Amino acid sequence: MGRWEPNARGRLMQAAFALYAERGFEQTTVAEIADRAGLTERTFFRHFADKREVLFAGANALQELLVSTVTNASASLTPIDATTAGLQAAGALIQEGAQLAQQRQAIIAASVELQERELIKLATLAAALADALRQRGVEDPIARLTAETGIAVFKVAFERWVDAPGELELPSLIRESLGELRALTAGQ
Amino acid sequence: MGRWEPNARGRLMQAAFALYAERGFEQTTVAEIADRAGLTERTFFRHFADKREVLFAGANALQELLVSTVTNASASLTPIDATTAGLQAAGALIQEGAQLAQQRQAIIAASVELQERELIKLATLAAALADALRQRGVEDPIARLTAETGIAVFKVAFERWVDAPGELELPSLIRESLGELRALTAGQ
């Protein structure tokens, strides 16, 4: 069995997710993940670049949604407002799979290695966001600054969303955090 | 030779720095670093937690300077202004060792693994900064938001500093980037 069972990639993701949650990321070996999925270690590395990447399969879709939302936003919007629109869309996507996102975040919170990977995914997101802003005609220092600040707001809102009892929705938290940022920087 | 030569840690840092610059981070083995320093691989791992950490030895001093500056800043300063004072101090410290910092950044820019480590160091910096702000009495969502935004500004300013021909000084770039952020968020 095993060979030619459908959806090898999905089985690997599911097995990794379960094992990381049960006994932690560092305490899980790739061989164990492959075993539970009915595959071999070698095959795991054909589907995922490394042991961490299996948790970040959805990052691409998120980035594409963010970029396309910013790109297609009304040309009359300011850079920060176009960015906000993109972040709201991304937040809504995450909100859809809320339970999965929360479990995933619990796994990541327990491992420094996984946090590193999460941070570079966010940095890649910021770079793509800056690109999208440049294509709207935003000049370069401003584009990078807006993108980095936007991701910072997103990070804080996401943290609040995860910590909260689950009543607040991510898009509202993003909007709220942005308002607080406006208040913060308004002084002087 | 080798054993009991003074400054083993410094020799390891120097050897690693040189080899990473010459042939790149991934193409350098820890055994090669230890060899060049006249030591063994085992000893390398007694001085540094892993192969990447050898490049981030100065991070502690930077964090302490940032935190103490924010903590000791006049109580009348707003959160964002206290943060700015801390970032300016950190920027000045980096500016002192400008050449080293530039070389280091070139090495990091060539390796995704090293970028991951750099990002988590910045995240740790943000967390420490948020702590310092809380001790000034800043409430929690605001403290985190100010810290993350401050680090975002710092990242952009640092990038500009590295890309620039070297005429502009980091503290001025930080101030300038913060001004641009104020303009960005002022709309509406």
Add this chain to the structure above:
DNA sequence: AGAGCGATGACAGTGACTGCCATCAGCGTA
């Protein structure tokens, strides 16, 4: 001279990741 201590060496072991080749299922084609 001897005891204690901290730094280093030596060595075996685990686990992530890679390269290479063999194998198998499904598919089209003769």
Add this chain to the structure above:
DNA sequence: TACGCTGATGGCAGTCACTGTCATCGCTCT
């Protein structure tokens, strides 16, 4: 029906980062 092609998988050896353990060395104090 037999053949060959293709893509996914298995098997295996190898490298390298990192760890645990114990022996060894130089220094210092008595």
